[in-house]
Amino acid sequence: MPNTIAQYKVTREPYYNPQGDEIILFEAAYAERLPVMIKGPTGCGKSRFVEHMAWRLGKPLISVACNEDMTASDLVGRYLLDAQGTRWVDGPLTTAARIGAICYLDEIVEARQDTTVVIHPLTDHRRNLPLDKKGELVQAHPDFQLVISYNPGYQSLMKDLKQSTKQRFAAMDFDYAPEALEVEIVRKETGMDQDIAAKLVKIGIAARHLKGHGLDEGISTRLLVYAGQLIRRGIPPGPACRMAMVRPITDDADIRATLDHAIDAIFGV
Numbered sequence: 001m002p003n004t005i006a007q008y009k010v011t012r013e014p015y016y017n018p019q020g021d022e023i024i025l026f027e028a029a030y031a032e033r034l035p036v037m038i039k040g041p042t043g044c045g046k047s048r049f050v051e052h053m054a055w056r057l058g059k060p061l062i063s064v065a066c067n068e069d070m071t072a073s074d075l076v077g078r079y080l081l082d083a084q085g086t087r088w089v090d091g092p093l094t095t096a097a098r099i100g101a102i103c104y105l106d107e108i109v110e111a112r113q114d115t116t117v118v119i120h121p122l123t124d125h126r127r128n129l130p131l132d133k134k135g136e137l138v139q140a141h142p143d144f145q146l147v148i149s150y151n152p153g154y155q156s157l158m159k160d161l162k163q164s165t166k167q168r169f170a171a172m173d174f175d176y177a178p179e180a181l182e183v184e185i186v187r188k189e190t191g192m193d194q195d196i197a198a199k200l201v202k203i204g205i206a207a208r209h210l211k212g213h214g215l216d217e218g219i220s221t222r223l224l225v226y227a228g229q230l231i232r233r234g235i236p237p238g239p240a241c242r243m244a245m246v247r248p249i250t251d252d253a254d255i256r257a258t259l260d261h262a263i264d265a266i267f268g269v
Helices: 002-007 022-031 046-057 072-076 092-099 113-122 179-190 194-208 221-232 237-246 253-267
Strands: 036-039 061-065 077-082 085-090 102-106 128-131 136-139 145-150 170-173
Touching: 002 092, 022 046, 022 170, 036 046, 046 061, 046 102, 046 145, 061 092, 072 077, 072 092, 072 113, 085 092, 092 102, 092 113, 092 128, 092 136, 113 128, 113 145, 179 194, 179 221, 194 221, 194 237, 194 253, 221 237, 237 253
Parallel strands: 036 145, 036 170, 061 102, 102 145
Antiparallel strands: 077 085, 128 136
16 A cells, blocks of 8 residues: 555645645645535646645645546446456546545546546545445545546536536636746746747737637647747747647637747747
């Protein structure tokens, strides 16, 4: 068990620059072992925040990237065949409940609703997880906490959480950082100077104004960091921004041309 816990520990402090009182709110929720839902656009820092809080609290972190093919067994566990016969292997949710980790289910709405209902007993007063196939009832470790995240912009009738699931969580809203703070984040993450970081953020802000006008979503902070990393490697700003910030988010020729023009104007190409 100690080796299991050690492999999930966040040993180095993940860089995170708070936008408001989210750290205090999360610490209070953890103190009461409340399950937490984090909502926000792609690449705004949701996963980094959870990683930072696991480090800050000194707790193991088990992360799961949810997808539409994920079954309840992928979360809970299953029997596997090996040379000695069949053996039970815990899934990430069960492992987290046993060892007292923070279990982070990223983009929870991507999972099928018949899969997500398995988390319900862990999110109320019971704090247990029935392993029906094994005939075991796992009582969650006192340190266990469940955290989920999703992007409200991708919600639809087919991809949304049931109210019976939503109302089991405390919720926090995230968004892209204010301009000055985002510049500092990009500068810190890339090692670029203030001027380059500020120009990258200006491009990001310009792209976000196009959301709903040809873009499903704007350029994320993550993509701004990617562009800065390419520039740090000697790639000129224009090609770096097009590769990291424009080409991933749209195939529309007009939108690409608009963003390419903004890049050239901001960098003075």
